[in-house]
Amino acid sequence: MGSITESIAGNIEDQLQQQVLAARQSSTPLAICGGNSKTFYGREIVGQPINVAQHSGIIDYHPTELVITARAGTPLREIMALLEKNNQMLGFEPPLFSDSATLGGAIASGLSGPSRPFSGPVNHFVLGVTVLSGRGEVLRFGGQVIKNVAGFDVSRLLVGSLGCLGILLEISLKVVPKPATELTIVLHHADADAAIVSMNTLAGKPVPISAAAWVAGKTRIRLSGSKAGVTAARRAIGGKVDAEGAAFWSGIREQTHGFFKVDRPGNRPSKQSGKQLSQPLLLRSSVAPATKMFCQNKCQLIDWGGGLRWYSCTERDDNRDSSVQEFEDAVKSARGYVTRFRNGDRKSEVFAPLPDMILKFHQRLKNQFDPDGILNPGRMYRAL
Amino acid sequence: MMNTDQLVQLFRQAVPAQSIISEKTSLRVYESDGLSAYRQPPRLVVLPTSIAQVQDVLAICQQHAIPVVSRGAGTGLSGGALPHKDGIVVSLAKMNQMLAVDPLNRIAKVQSGMRNLAISEAVESLGLYYAPDPSSQIACTIGGNVAENAGGVHCLKYGLTLHNVVSLKMATMEGDLIDIGANCLDWPGFDLLSLMIGSEGMLGIVVEVTVKLLPIPECAKVIMGIFDSVKNAGDSVAGIIGNGIIPAGIEMMDNLAIRAAEDFVGAGYPVTAKAMLLCELDGTETETDDQIRQVETLFRDNGAIDTRVAKDEQERALFWSGRKAAFPAMGRISPDYYCIDGTIPRRSLGHVLTEINNLSEKYQLRVANVFHAGDGNLHPLILYDANVPGELNKTEELGSKILQLCIDVGGTITGEHGVGVEKIGEMCIQFSDHEREQFHRIRHCFDPKSLLNPGKAIPSLARCAEHNAMHVHHGQLPFPQLERF
Numbered sequence: 001m002g003s004i005t006e007s008i009a010g011n012i013e014d015q016l017q018q019q020v021l022a023a024r025q026s027s028t029p030l031a032i033c034g035g036n037s038k039t040f041y042g043r044e045i046v047g048q049p050i051n052v053a054q055h056s057g058i059i060d061y062h063p064t065e066l067v068i069t070a071r072a073g074t075p076l077r078e079i080m081a082l083l084e085k086n087n088q089m090l091g092f093e094p095p096l097f098s099d100s101a102t103l104g105g106a107i108a109s110g111l112s113g114p115s116r117p118f119s120g121p122v123n124h125f126v127l128g129v130t131v132l133s134g135r136g137e138v139l140r141f142g143g144q145v146i147k148n149v150a151g152f153d154v155s156r157l158l159v160g161s162l163g164c165l166g167i168l169l170e171i172s173l174k175v176v177p178k179p180a181t182e183l184t185i186v187l188h189h190a191d192a193d194a195a196i197v198s199m200n201t202l203a204g205k206p207v208p209i210s211a212a213a214w215v216a217g218k219t220r221i222r223l224s225g226s227k228a229g230v231t232a233a234r235r236a237i238g239g240k241v242d243a244e245g246a247a248f249w250s251g252i253r254e255q256t257h258g259f260f261k262v263d264r265p266g267n268r269p270s271k272q273s274g275k276q277l278s279q280p281l282l283l284r285s286s287v288a289p290a291t292k293m294f295c296q297n298k299c300q301l302i303d304w305g306g307g308l309r310w311y312s313c314t315e316r317d318d319n320r321d322s323s324v325q326e327f328e329d330a331v332k333s334a335r336g337y338v339t340r341f342r343n344g345d346r347k348s349e350v351f352a353p354l355p356d357m358i359l360k361f362h363q364r365l366k367n368q369f370d371p372d373g374i375l376n377p378g379r380m381y382r383a384l
Numbered sequence: 385m386m387n388t389d390q391l392v393q394l395f396r397q398a399v400p401a402q403s404i405i406s407e408k409t410s411l412r413v414y415e416s417d418g419l420s421a422y423r424q425p426p427r428l429v430v431l432p433t434s435i436a437q438v439q440d441v442l443a444i445c446q447q448h449a450i451p452v453v454s455r456g457a458g459t460g461l462s463g464g465a466l467p468h469k470d471g472i473v474v475s476l477a478k479m480n481q482m483l484a485v486d487p488l489n490r491i492a493k494v495q496s497g498m499r500n501l502a503i504s505e506a507v508e509s510l511g512l513y514y515a516p517d518p519s520s521q522i523a524c525t526i527g528g529n530v531a532e533n534a535g536g537v538h539c540l541k542y543g544l545t546l547h548n549v550v551s552l553k554m555a556t557m558e559g560d561l562i563d564i565g566a567n568c569l570d571w572p573g574f575d576l577l578s579l580m581i582g583s584e585g586m587l588g589i590v591v592e593v594t595v596k597l598l599p600i601p602e603c604a605k606v607i608m609g610i611f612d613s614v615k616n617a618g619d620s621v622a623g624i625i626g627n628g629i630i631p632a633g634i635e636m637m638d639n640l641a642i643r644a645a646e647d648f649v650g651a652g653y654p655v656t657a658k659a660m661l662l663c664e665l666d667g668t669e670t671e672t673d674d675q676i677r678q679v680e681t682l683f684r685d686n687g688a689i690d691t692r693v694a695k696d697e698q699e700r701a702l703f704w705s706g707r708k709a710a711f712p713a714m715g716r717i718s719p720d721y722y723c724i725d726g727t728i729p730r731r732s733l734g735h736v737l738t739e740i741n742n743l744s745e746k747y748q749l750r751v752a753n754v755f756h757a758g759d760g761n762l763h764p765l766i767l768y769d770a771n772v773p774g775e776l777n778k779t780e781e782l783g784s785k786i787l788q789l790c791i792d793v794g795g796t797i798t799g800e801h802g803v804g805v806e807k808i809g810e811m812c813i814q815f816s817d818h819e820r821e822q823f824h825r826i827r828h829c830f831d832p833k834s835l836l837n838p839g840k841a842i843p844s845l846a847r848c849a850e851h852n853a854m855h856v857h858h859g860q861l862p863f864p865q866l867e868r869f
Binding site (some may be wrong): 022040057062063064065067068087098108109114116117118123124133137138139140142144145146147148149150151152153154156157159160161164165176177179180190197200201203205207208225226227228229232233245286287288289290304307308335337339351352354355358359361362364365368369380381 | 419458477486487488489490491494510511512532533541543544545547560562563564566567570571572573574576579580581582584599600601602622623625626627628629630631654667668670671673674675709726728729730755759760761762765769794795796798799800801802803807811812815818819820821823826827828829841842
C-alpha cells in the first residue's frame with residue numbers, strides 16, 4: 001500500500017539513523033524537516049537539515065479497526081484522501097497550512113483543529129509510534145490497538161514535542177467515521193461574552209456539537225452526527241444554517257479566513273517610506289473555555305468554544321510591544337497561555353515560560369532522549 | 385533496618401498516630417489488591433489527610449530510602465498496589481473530597497482518593513457525569529484510575545481516563561508539588577499529563593485530579609444479538625463500525641461466560657448460543673431508535689439467530705446485569721479464576737479464540753471469554769483451583785501463552801488493567817532492551833532513587849534476560865516455585 005517499498009523504507013530509516021549517529025559524534029545540531037509547512041512555528045534554529053519527507057507511505061489500514069499506520073513523511077493529504085474513500089476522517093482535524101504537510105509534522109507540532117474541545121486533541125488519537133531517539137536508537141512505543149497500557153505512554157509524550165525528543169518514523173492513529181450529517185448554524189452575538197456563555201452552555205447539553213467559534217459578532221456552531229440527532233439539535237438551538245459552514249471551518253483551521261489575512265490596513269507598505277512593514281504578529285492564547293472576554297479593544301477570533309483566542313497584532317513596530325504585553329498579561333491573569341504563533345521575533349522565546357519545577361523535568365527528559373542535544377535544539381525553548 | 389516502632393516514630397513526624405497502621409493483623413488488609421494471588425504485607429500503612437502530609441511522608445521516604453507504594457481502593461487487577469516488603473503503603477483513602485465544580489467549563493477538581501462513581505453522583509444534578517466506568521467504579525478511586533489509565537465498557541466512544549482528565553497535582557519524590565496539564569485545552573511544553581496517566585504510581589503521587597465532565601446523554605438503549613458462531617458475532621461488530629456507528633458500548637460473551645452469568649443472575653441470556661453481543665447506543669431518542677434499527681439489521685445480515693431490544697430501563701439494566709456479573713459468576717462455577725487483559729486487532733478475534741480453545745484443552749483448564757468487542761480488549765477468564773498443587777502455576781503459564789498470542793497478532797499484553805507485578809515478564813516480550821531502558825531513564829527523571837513502586841511495570845534488563853531465555857529455550861516456565869517479580 002505504501003508509496004515506497006519496505007526495503008526502501010528500511011534503507012531510509014538506516015540513513016536517518018546513520019545521520020543521527022554521525023551528528024552525535026560530531027555534536028552537530030540537526031533541524032528536522034518534513035513538508036516544511038510549519039517552519040514558521042516554534043523558535044528559529046540553526047541546524048543541519050535532516051529530511052523525513054521521503055520516509056513516506058501508508059503501512060496498514062483496516063477501516064473496521066479504526067486504525068491507520070503510516071510513515072512520518074506521508075503527506076497528510078494522502079492519508080485524508082484514503083480515509084475519505086472509506087467514509088472516515090482524522091478526528092483532530094489537523095491544520096495543513098500547505099499541501100506538503102506530513103503526518104510526522106502534524107504529530108510533532110501537536111496542533112488540533114476546530115473539533116478539539118469536542119472530539120479531543122491530536123494526542124488522544126495517537127496509539128503508537130516508532131521513533132529515532134537522539135541516542136540513535138529506533139524505539140517502538142504504544143501499538144496499533146485502541147486500548148494499551150503497557151509501559152509509560154511515550155508515544156503521546158512525543159506529540160507536540162517539536163522534534164526535541166526524537167524523530168518520528170511511524171505513527172499509528174485512531175481514526176473516526178465521518179458523520180452522516182453535518183451543518184453549521186449562525187447565531188448573532190455582538191457581545192463576545194454572550195457568545196462565550198452560549199457556546200459553553202450548549203457544550204454542557206447532550207447535543208452533537210463538533211465545533212463552536214465566534215468572530216465579528218457571529219457565533220457559529222457546527223453539528224455533526226446522525227441526521228435525526230443533528231436535526232433535533234438544530235431545532236433546539238435555533239439560528240440560521242450557514243451555507244458556507246464547511247468553508248468557514250476550513251478557513252479558521254488553515255488560517256485563510258479574513259481574520260488571519262495579512263493584507264489589513266495596518267500592514268500595507270507605508271506610503272511615506274514605501275518600506276514593507278513587518279507581518280502582523282499572530283498570538284494564540286489557550287484559556288479555560290468559559291473565560292470572560294479580555295482585551296475587548298483588541299480584535300479577536302474565538303475558537304474551541306471559547307478555549308482558544310486568536311489575536312493578530314497589526315500595530316506598527318513602536319506600539320507592538322506594549323500591545324502584545326497587554327494581551328499576554330491579560331491571558332496570564334486568566335491563567336492561560338500565550339504562544340507567539342506566527343511572525344515576530346522567532347529568536348526569543350515564543351511559548352509561554354514554564355515554571356522552574358516543570359522546566360527541570362523537561363530538561364531531564366530531553367537529556368534522557370537526546371543526551372547530546374542534537375535534535376531540534378531550542379525549537380521549543382532556548383533551554384531545551 | 386529500623387524496627388516497626390522506630391519506623392512509626394519516623395512517620396509520626398509527618399502524620400498523627402491515628403493515620404499510621406502498624407498492627408500485623410490490620411496490615412493484612414493491605415497485603416494485596418484485586419489480584420489476590422500475590423500477597424505481601426507492608427511494614428506500615430500511612431493514611432495522609434492533606435497534601436502537606438503526603439509531601440512530608442515522601443520526604444522521609446526519600447531521606448531514608450524507604451520504598452513507597454501508593455494505593456487508592458486496592459481494586460486493581462495487576463498487583464500494581466502490592467506492597468513492598470521493606471516499604472510503606474501510602475493510602476489516599478482519606479483524601480476523598482470533591483474540591484470544586486465548574487459547570488460552565490465542565491470540569492471538577494477532586495482529591496485523588498475520591499471514588500469514581502461518587503464524582504458522577506456529585507454532579508448528576510447539573511446534567512453532567514464523569515465518563516470512564518471501570519467495572520469497579522463503585523469502589524475504585526480516581527487516583528487509581530489515573531495510575532492505571534482505567535477504561536470501562538463505554539470507552540470506545542468516550543475514551544479512557546487519559547481522555548477525560550485535564551490536569552493533575554502531583555507530589556514528587558524530590559519534594560516538589562507540580563501541576564501537570566491545565567484547565568485550558570492545551571498548554572506549553574511536553575505532554576507530561578499523558579506520561580503520568582497509566583504510569584502505575586512510579587513517577588509521583590497524584591494528590592488532586594481535575595476531570596472533564598460530559599453532558600448525560602438524553603437516552604440510552606441496548607440491543608442483544610444472539611449468534612451460533614463467534615465469527616458471526618465478530619463480523620457484526622466490524623459491520624457496525626464499518627457503517628460509521630460508534631456504540632456507547634459493545635460487549636461480547638462466549639458460551640461458557642453466557643451460561644455462568646445466566647446461572648448467577650438470570651438475565652434472560654440464551655444459554656445455548658455460541659456468542660452474544662450487547663450493544664448500547666446513546667444520544668437523542670430518535671437518533672438512538674434509528675441506530676438500534678440499523679444495528680438490528682446488521683446483526684441479522686451477519687447471521688444473528690435472534691435479536692432482542694430491551695424494552696425499558698429496567699430490562700436494559702437486566703441485560704447489563706449478566707455482563708457486569710460475569711466475573712463473580714465465574715466464582716460460582718470455579719473455586720478461583722484468573723483474568724487476562726490482552727488487546728488484539730478485532731479482525732484476529734476468530735483466530736485468537738480458536739487458539740485460546742486449543743490452549744485450554746492442552747492445559748486442561750476451562751477458559752471463559754468476555755470481550756470489550758469495540759476496542760479489541762479481550763478478558764479470557766481462566767478457571768482453576770488454587771488448592772490443587774501446581775494449578776496456579778499452570779494457570780499463569782496459560783495466561784502468559786495467551787498474552788504471547790495477543791502480541792503475535794499485533795496486540796498488547798494489557799488493555800486496561802496495567803502491568804503491575806502480574807505481566808512484568810511479558811513486558812520483556814513486548815519491548816526491546818532499548819525500549820525498556822528508555823522507560824527506566826524516564827522513571828529516573830522523576831524518581832532518581834527508584835523508590836516509587838519498585839519492582840512493578842518495568843522489568844529490569846537482567847530479569848528480562850532470564851525471562852526471555854526461559855521462554856525461547858523451553859517454552860514453559862521452569863522453577864515455578866520462584867517468585868515472579
